[in-house]
Structure formats: C-alpha cells, structure tokens
Amino acid sequence: EVQLVESGGGLVNPGGSLRLSCAASGFTFTNAWMNWVRQAPGKGLEWLGRIKRKTDRGTTDYAAPVKGRFTISRDDSKNTLYLQMNSLRSEDTALYYCTTDPGPIESIWGQGTMVTVSS
Amino acid sequence: DIQMTQSPSSLSASVGDRVIITCRASQGIRNDLGWYQQKPGKAPKRLIYLASTLESGVPSRFSGSGSGTEFTLTISSLQPEDFATYYCLQHNGYPLFGPGTRVDIK
Numbered sequence: 220e221v222q223l224v225e226s227g228g229g230l231v232n233p234g235g236s237l238r239l240s241c242a243a244s245g246f247t248f249t250n251a252w253m254n255w256v257r258q259a260p261g262k263g264l265e266w267l268g269r270i271k272r273k274t275d276r277g278t279t280d281y282a283a284p285v286k287g288r289f290t291i292s293r294d295d296s297k298n299t300l301y302l303q304m305n306s307l308r309s310e311d312t313a314l315y316y317c318t319t320d321p322g323p324i325e326s327i328w329g330q331g332t333m334v335t336v337s338s
Numbered sequence: 339d340i341q342m343t344q345s346p347s348s349l350s351a352s353v354g355d356r357v358i359i360t361c362r363a364s365q366g367i368r369n370d371l372g373w374y375q376q377k378p379g380k381a382p383k384r385l386i387y388l389a390s391t392l393e394s395g396v397p398s399r400f401s402g403s404g405s406g407t408e409f410t411l412t413i414s415s416l417q418p419e420d421f422a423t424y425y426c427l428q429h430n431g432y433p434l435f436g437p438g439t440r441v442d443i444k
Contacts, residue, residue: 254433264374264382264425266433280432316381321372321429326384326393 221245221327223317228332235307239332241300241317246327248298249273252320255291255302257313258331265313269320270300284310307336340364342428344436350444357413359439361426366406370430373402373411377422386411416441 227239241253252275255267268281270291279291290303300317314331341364351357361371369389374382384393386402389409399414413420421443426436 256435263423263438264376264427264435266427266435269433282432321384321387321427321433322370323388323391326372326387328381328383330381 221325223319223327223329225315225317225329225332228315228334230335230337231307232338233308233336235336236303236305237307237334239302239304239315239317239334241302241329243298243300243327246319246325248293249295251324252322253291253293253300254318254320255289255300256316256318257311257334258316259310259313262313267302267315304334307334309336312336340367340428340431340434342426342434342436344426344439346439347437348440348442350442351416352444353416353418355416355444357416357420357441359411359424359426359441361404361409361411361428361436363407363409363428363430367428367430369405370428371402371404371409372427372429373400374425374427375420375422376425382425413441 224242231237252271254269268291270279288306292301312335316331318328343362345360371389373386374384376382385396385400390402401412423438423440425438
C-alpha cells in the first residue's frame with residue numbers, strides 16, 4: 220500500500236525544538252522529491268519546503284517563514300523524511316503533512332501530525 | 339516572488355449547480371498548477387495536475403483549464419460529496435498554494 224505516515228508532533232514551549240518524521244512505503248522513496256506542508260487551525264495550506272532526490276543533489280528549498288529555523292532531511296535507507304523545527308513560535312502551531320512533489324507524479328499525502336507551540 | 343489569488347473565497351451552491359473557481363498567478367507559470375480538494379479532518383486530495391489532467395479515479399464532472407496566469411476549476415454538476423474547500427497549487431519555482439475556496443450548501 221502506498222502511504223506516508225507522519226509522527227513526532229506534540230506540545231512544545233515557544234523557543235523549543237521538535238523533529239517530525241515521515242515514513243514512506245509502497246513507492247520508490249529514493250526517486251521522490253519530498254515536501255512538507257502545514258495547516259494552521261482553520262487556515263489554508265502552506266508549503267514549507269522540499270528536498271530533492273539524491274540524484275538531483277538532494278538539495279533543499281524553504282519558504283520564507285521557516286527558512287533558517289526548519290531543516291528538511293531524508294534517510295533513503297530508512298525510507299524516511301524528517302523536519303527539524305527549531306526556535307518554534309506560536310504561529311508554527313499547525314497540522315504538518317508530508318507529501319510527494321506536486322509535479323506530474325503520484326500525489327501522496329500523509330494524515331498529518333499536530334504541533335502545538337504553547338507555554 | 340509569485341503570488342497566487344483565488345476567487346471566490348467562498349460560495350454557496352446547490353446540488354446540480356455548475357461551479358467555477360478561478361486561480362490567478364502574478365506571473366506566468368505555464369501549466370504548472372494543480373487543484374486539490376480538502377474535506378474537514380482529511381488530508382488534501384489532488385484532483386487535477388498540469389492544469390487540465392484529471393487524476394485517475396476523479397469523476398469527470400471535474401475539469402481544469404488555463405495556462406500562463408489564469409486557471410479555472412469547473413465542477414459541471416455539483417454533488418453532495420463535493421462540498422469541501424478547494425486549493426490551487428502552483429509549482430513553477432517554489433510551490434505556493436492559493437488561499438482556498440470554500441464550497442458549501444446553499
């Protein structure tokens with residue numbers, strides 16, 4: 220079965236850190252550009268960043284609100300995508316999704332993992 | 339940076355209505371645009387990619403058109419299961435979602 224499963228969400232204090240994971244199965248993860256998207260409660264979808272496949276140098280790109288605070292990485296041996304989040308703010312409270320790239324390939328989304336930044 | 343606008347931001351419609359949602363890009367993005375449907379508590383589901391290609395399994399009442407800066411999603415005859423929020427997503431350069439269009443029952 221093709222799926223993405225996020226984990227690692229939870230409650231964190233402002234200024235704290237959290238690492239999210241996204242386990243992939245059922246497709247060739249090593250060939251996929253992978254993305255993180257979030258959705259604040261009652262708000263729209265926000266693209267956060269992506270990591271390209273190793274054959275495309277595995278480079279990363281980030282949206283302005285998270286650049287310098289969030290880091291995307293991947294472990295192809297474990298078919299897992301990561302999102303390291305540092306210096307968290309209340310406005311980072313959201314449901315975080317991992318997803319395949321929006322180009323003309325199979326569109327796969329996880330179910331999301333909730334991050335709440337609050338003291 | 340590319341900006342995306344979407345209109346309307348919400349609409350009320352009846353079953354059987356034809357619904358048109360428009361997405362505009364601040365600069366040309368060729369046909370690098372998809373349309374997504376999201377229902378409450380669920381992950382988004384892509385309906386259309388490359389502006390006009392229907393995803394496998396998506397009903398043919400959904401269609402997409404456009405290129406460059408203006409795009410439309412059309413639902414030819416709204417069904418009860420179509421009440422949801424719809425987003426466009428451009429991926430010419432860094433991906434960016436439109437603000438969304440909520441479709442609810444009149």
